[in-house]
Amino acid sequence: MEAVVPSDAGAPAIRCAGQERGYPAFLERAARIATGLRAAGVGPGDRIAVVLRNEPAHLEITAGAALLGACAVPVNWHFKQDELRHVLTDSGSKVVFAHTDLIEAVGAVLPEGVRIVEAAVPAGLAAACGLAAPPPTGAHPLLDDWLAGWEPLAQPAAERPPTVIYSSGTTGRPKGVLREPVPADRLASAVERFLEYFAVAPGGRTLIPAPLYHASPSQHAVLALAAGLDITLMPRFDAEEFLRLIEHHRIEQVQVVPTMFVRLLRLPKEVRERYDLSSLTSVVHAAAPCPPHIKHAMIDWLGPVLREYYGGSETGAVTWCDSAEWLAHPGTVGRASGTGAVEVLGPDGRPLPAGTTGDIYLKPADEWPQFTYLGDPDKRAAMEAPGLPGYVTIGDIGHLDEDGFLYLSDRRHDMVISGGVNIYPAEIEGALLALDGVRDAAVFGIPDEEFGEVLAAHLETEAGVHLGAAAVRAHVAERLAGYKVPRAVVFEQRLPRDESGKLFKRRLRDPYWAGRDGTI
The missing domain is CATH 3.40.50.980 (Rossmann fold)
Incomplete structure (x- = not known):
């Protein structure tokens, strides 16, 4: 969506690292x-x-x-x-x-x-x-x-x-998402929706801790400008500085990614309790699955101010849930809101019953612009659901429950098929993040002659922590089925994430598959 600035300027300002x-x-x-x-x-x-x-x-x-x-x-x-x-x-x-x-x-x-x-x-x-x-x-x-x-x-x-935003290139060459111009009436509706779902009033105070080259923070900034919000930008995410800025500027609303939650929770308790965060009324998160134990810990700390949405650069936010809805439906990313809609389809393109995992298709809200990919209209056409006009997939797998709440399993391209069994690495990564001393985790499939693929886990540990592969496997085996236990466990100094927390899993996975036809 295009940048818009408010016509009547008031006290709110835009600031970052000493500039205002x-x-x-x-x-x-x-x-x-x-x-x-x-x-x-x-x-x-x-x-x-x-x-x-x-x-x-x-x-x-x-x-x-x-x-x-x-x-x-x-x-x-x-x-x-x-x-x-x-x-x-x-x-x-x-x-x-x-x-x-x-x-x-x-x-x-x-x-x-x-x-x-x-x-x-x-x-x-x-x-x-x-x-x-x-x-x-x-x-x-x-x-x-x-x-x-x-x-x-x-x-x-x-x-x-029109607007263009490029993907970060985690799965290949960056692709440009071209969005059509938005008429004035639909833009006004988008601003109203933003204020309602992000739970912030015109002139309120927001903090943007993620890089503006990503779709979500970029869109957040554009709508915040349109609503005349007071905007604080972080040059880069630092957990304690994030808390300091909230206290200093009496921030009311922030948008984050789950990796930031993990880093905040890793701060010593005395550091977290040092800052007054009572001004917060809305902490919105998206962009990646959030392990349930992490979200529970954040709600316990900050109270019922967490809100979650699901969507993509192509679709905008389609599902939403607040803290109460999430606690009643643990693990959900929300249900369709406004004029948006969700369907989970099977291999035959037909909707699946509640509780059955399949490909997630989204119908963007009416105020969201139509899109295509620069130079690749065929890729855009391939995203559409046969027989469901207006529905597209952004490559995720999941299911709906009886109440219409959506649950993510993983990205379709991240799913591992081992011995004919579908395995979703996000579930295993969540379990690994619950292991004391594990700072970050990436799980993916590597080649195996017998099973086709088996699991590898690359881990980043806290400073001074020494874990063995056997302890890691035992931890997963206590919590998940045996076929979900990683065969290979590798410890890294740092996993390849960008400043917004997006993991470049391809950089870890590709060396295992190098030289095998059809894999890279």
Whole structure:
């Protein structure tokens, strides 16, 4: 959904790592950026790329592009050369905004004719990210100087732009999700839905701890701007700093991923109790299954403020549940809300009865835009449910209960078939996270001559903890069926997750399958 900014600016501000911008200054800078982009040849329907860490400028550029009817494409600044080249080329971006320390990487893969605007790394941001603030390269205009040279755009474009968000590339090359423009009435409905389900009032205070290059935090920021919320961005997630910011800014609403819950719960009790979190009214989580014991612990700590939704970049949030509903239906990710709908289908494409596991198909809410994939309409068509117009799958497996609540088993591509038995690694990962000393876990299938696949578990342990493979297997065997016990147990210094907590399981799995036809 396109970036929108409130027409009446008030006390709320946008801040990050020592920078703070009130809405009047934010709006003026966005309007100046729009004029500068127009002078660079950017117009309605065009795209620009934003290769920046979290900071107010990220949102200003997004809002400035939207004033022109253009689309700002947030780019994962962790991407390596081939991934970065693909996104900049595939998106067709005409201008790239990048932090100084990322200029070299961007310049090495920049398509011909594309301009760069360089953003200095603010001192507070550099300190939070462990960087030595690099001096400007001198090769490109600096953002603050560049925008100061333009008058604010006087007349915004009449047309709202389509939007593009790229996947993080956990299962292959990043793919661009292209969403159609949203009419004004549907946008207003989306903002109302956001305020209702995220349980926050206009002008309320929100904290965004995840990178803006991901779909959920990006969408959260856009809707928070549209609602005129006071927005605090974290440069990177740090568990204790997260608590400090909630107390300091009296944060009312946050959106997180389950990995952040795990890291928060790993803090010593005396650290967690040091901070006043009573301002919180809504802690929303999504993006990955949350182990039930983790969610129980969070509700015990924070009270019944947890809310969960399920959906994807392509569909938006389709199911919702609050703490009371989850406690009554442990493990659920909610039931369809508003005009959204869910079906679980079998191999024949027919709906399955309650309690039966199958492929999950979602019908997005009416206010959510239609989408396709840049350059890959066939992939979009393959997601559709035969005989169920408007329903698409994002690759997950699960079941519905008698009350219509949805439960996830795993991603379809993560499911392991061992000796003809379907195994869902997420269940085993949840069990491993309950083992004292285990900080993170990844379970996946590896080749086996007899069974086709067997399970491997790669674990990250707490500092100073020494676990043996036998103890890990015994822990799982006490809780789950024998065929769910990992055959291989490997201890890693750190599992490959990005800043939002998304696990790059492919990087662990691929070496096991290298050289086997049809597996990579």
